[in-house]
Amino acid sequence: MERLRSGLPDEAVVTDPDVTASYANDMASFCASGTPAVVVLPRTVEQVRHVMRTATELRVPVVPQGARTGLSGAANAGDGWIVLSLVKMDRVLAIDPVDRTAVVEPGVVNAVLSRAVAEHGLYYPPDPSSWEQCTIGGNIGTGSGGLCCVKYGVTAEYVLGLDVVLADGRLLRTGRRTAKGVAGYDLTRLIVGSEGSLGVVVRAVLALKPAPAGQLAVAAEFPSVRAACDAVCAIMARGHAPSLLELMDRTTIRAVNDLARMGLPETTEALLLAAYDTPDPAADLAALGELCTAAGATAVVPAEDAAESEMLLQARRLALTALERITGTTMIDDVAVPRSRLADMLDGVAAIADRHALVIGVCAHAGDGNTHPIVCFDPGDPEAVRHARESFDEIMALGLELGGTITGEHGVGVLKKEWLARELGPVGLELQRGIKAVFDPLGILNPGKVL
Template sequence: MSTDLLIGRLRAGLGDKGVVTDPDILDSHRNDHATFCEAGVPAVLVRPSSTAEVQEVLRAATEYGVPVVPQGARTGLSGAANALDGCILLSTSRLNRILEISAEDQIAVVQPGVVNAELSRAVLAQGLFYPPDPSSWEMSTIGGNIATNAGGLCCVKYGVTGDFVRGLEVVLASGEVVRTGRRTAKGVAGYDLTSLIVGSEGTLGVVTEATLALRPEPEAALTAAATFMSIEAGIAAAAAVMASGLRPSLLEFLDGPTARAIQNYRDMGLPDDVGSLLIAQSDRGPRAAEDVAAIARICTEYGAVEVAEASDAEESKMLLEARRLVNPALEPLGATLIDDVAVPRSKLVALLQGIAEIGTKYDVLICCPGHVGDGNMHPTVVFDRNDPAAEARALEAFGAVMNLGLALGGTITGEHGIGKLKSRWLAQELGPVGLALQRQVKAVFDPANLLNPDKLFL
């Protein structure tokens, strides 16, 4: 049977260590962290250890017409790494070497399976800084971060993953290798295929090497946290901080329902009728204290009922605790569906008011934490997973939030990607001409539609 032939060929190319058929292991690799996202049954899991072995896998896939689903650490939230029936799962777990760290050129060259935290620590040891910090950074891989153009907390000052990707080595569906981009800080020779591949969710090629920009190590950071009695006051204070030119290295927002869930989970001394929380950080070392004081003044001016300024790292950590507790605090409340809309900052109040209305309409709890400095919110629909009617309402609310984001001039996904979870909404955001162009671009890279074929597009 052809699957046996395929597996035989893969074993010949990759060796036994590189080819896994154990049903339990395959089963454990079917899903990423997205909820409510279907996943098929893979034929085989491959773990290539070199670019040449990735080429082998893709040549075999092309020859046998078998789809390939690239996987990093499967911490994604949109199902982009979910298996489909009969596919080859291509794990980058053995492509996990940091190939180079250059302090002089402020770059790192890595394989895709390197874990973000591992790279961040390795460069820090040389006085350098790799800013992109998705919440999953202790587990997620650079390849996965590139596939989703992952954001994080520090984007508000430093930008997203793509802002730090200078060049890529990519294996195409044909098995050919292409190098895009460059090692240099600037370069405009030809079309920017690097940016095209960043965020393409494994649908255009398999990244086998990335050249990443680094920065000098940041100075020490200090944190401030402010409590407001309304959503509007918290949002207005955040807008004022952004307009001030202070450049916070983190600016997070928690709405009332999120703050109350945290207070119920652990006593943080928050008032019962808390409207919103704002948490900000400055990482300018000796100047962080004055920045934090300026942020605190702005928050007070905009009606904060309580403002705390950290004076050292320990206090800073404590003030960030509320943000860290979002997931653990929401978990006991039920199943969650996490939205990822981003809107222009001027539309944030309208977004949050609209989300409250959606919650009422569909009779679901929607908690709304988010990266307020970027206008990127994570409205999280919480519901009883044992109640099918509640689940149906939750899914409708989840979609309504995306429609609201689009209506406000925003996007359905600021940093999590489309994957399988949001492909129904993609056409609405891109429009028919844009969608047609994107499909044709996909066909240039992957004419037989073998790379993650059930993702991104419907």
Template sequence: MSTHPDPAGLAAELRAGLPERALVTDPDVAASYAHDMAGLCPAGRPAAVVLPDTVEQVQHVMRVATRLRVPVVPQGARTGLSGGASAVDGCILLSLVRMNRILEIDPVDRVAVVEPGVVNADLSKAAGEFGLVYPPDPSSWETCTIGGNIGTGAGGLCCVKYGVTAEYVLGLDVVLPDGELLRTGRRTAKGVAGYDLTRLFVGAEGTLGVVVRATLALRPTPPPALVVVAQFASTTAVGRAVAAITAAGHVPSLMELMDATTVRAVNDLANMGLPERTEALLLVAVDTPDPRPELAAIAELCTEAGAFEVLAADDADDSAMFLTARRLALPALERLGSSMIDDVAVPRSRLADMLDGVARIAERHDTVIGVCAHAGDGNTHPIVIFDAADTAATERAGAAFDAIMALGLELGGTITGEHGVGTLKRDWLARELGPVGVRVHRAVKAAFDPLGIMNPGKVVAAEG
């Protein structure tokens, strides 16, 4: 594979099958596409950026890339946090943001057919006109694209009840590295014919092919949710509450947690008035037709677990106000310095152990770490805060980040629940998979991409 193609020759080959506006070769403009939001992940210098608006244009790009042995890095809105959409030297950055049409919404079959550049929030709005919803709701839902969601296997705040992206992708159209078009899956409610190639592409981060169309399952829009907020003086108590709520059979539509560092950062940003003795704050939402009895039961479980204050919302407006604190968590922490956002998921029963372990890691590495979590499924987001201009602080932050991933594996968890692997966690993925798992991953990669041109260096490193 050539990582340093002749720029003029590559541009000429690409231009032969693309409209002028689809091709960017100016080095400064191309460099602006080189990074996703994982700012500390290294990025190479792209040879060109292509912004296609048809499947045929994507096929042309892949045929050129195969013929010239040029790497291709697919991109969406570049809101990813693991370096999966970052450039490698000499690559074609294939930005799919202009393929942004919602092709169909079928209220009978409850499916949507969309192109990869459709913004998550735009699909939700369009589905809402039919009384339907696309449940996966990443924090960046107002800007992230469906193609990127599929590439990383994205989750969101409501996945505790409604599940993650993989559970809603019924079928895909994928342009393979040689330009062929593969159709996978179905649009029926049921279907088990053949290998589940659709699931294989979900979470593959563009390393096997380019998703150009997706058939997605929709659900009826649920009633407005009401929220209960519980404040705890210890992580042990909030861990007991999460376990008790789950063990009692409750299925909240949202169960979010913030640790003391995060709560104080939110207080400083928005004057939320949360008590300084709050070591953990738990928000639980219920969206059944009559949520109040269940909310009352959940509130009682929180009190029994040790919450020193429990407040229940009276209506949707109050609930939205309570959720503001959770939505402010990341911007509040980012005000404190540069950030590295971890994405470790552990069994719900080990959530308190994870929180306590992160606190010890922060102390050991003299680093500020705030944790917010999708407590309902054990997916924690420790956010390591540091001064990027300080070399020693940056090294301590990196060591803390790695220690958090090691802790997650030690507790029986996984290194990523929804952000993907990219380059940031590639070595840690190998540790989680083990040698047999790595070998199988490489074999799958080789079957789809024998030349190794699809998003090279991401997810699983090449052998040797």
């Protein structure tokens, strides 16, 4: 504590055990956490460097944190660790309409950045469901996605350059501010998705897009999830580029209705939500609707205006919160499969739910093949907890069997370490551990996470 306080203002160092306990973990279930020794809330790059120099000198583990909305345990602290919370570094430093870039600190909330660049006629596309709370630093750490990924891509595609404080306190600058650049190894892409295990992001240069036209949405009802997935395949095969293409199964629809009274159609087995932000969205939605009807949709209902479109999107964003209310606790999976295997994935999840007698709601970024099976269970029932854990593992195994990946956007953290080894294989795992050793030879940056 003395060493930390020598280079930090008093208000940046928090030791009250009631407060530090609140920083111990993120939102993931089944991920152990410990009691941190201290929480540090820096406001400057130099303060972050001081923390890391101190940690290296005294060999104390450090866990970098954002808003702790993560779902894999990557932000969980261990006993005696330093929690390095970047939420006070929350300035948008620059917005450049000519270069179409923004320079931000890691604690900037995603929605705050989106609104700031919109004032300049620009658009920052990555929009995780927690966009009103999650920070850009956290988004970079997990390589997060969002509803718009089917057209615009994920966080990694918008990070041009980074300032990163390394484990020993040195400052690394990666990437560029130019539209193009291929000088040297791509260290920027290496840092994105590394979950605070290679360095602490303290500044980011982000690419922006011109603001699109207003978005219109459509909701299509299907008698089965396979029919909905057939529609997804037809939409993508015909070259459509919706700004979002989301799927909700019947369990999720009912949960959202119970939470928000949105009047979604509970008699349907699957609801496909699509939207376009093109110059003529109505025509594009009509063409997409024809494909849905051909795939077996029982109803295709376009939104009448932007407000109705936003209501449909809000229903999708409420999925996790709504499913949590069923039993009070959930395990959220994040398995992505090829779009052509999406129906097999959802049918497989339904079979797993039946086998374990559990409620498992599925919502998906269907245009990406990125599914989020959400296992609902009673944490006070040991048998339910056992079945939840087993079903979670079976879902990940199914994803790999279908040619997919154990995580499309939530990261590995603590939750999926064992499964990462299965996906990477021994050679891939060896190389990744070698990279970790180069960046963090003492192993003090978020130890026990990812690898």
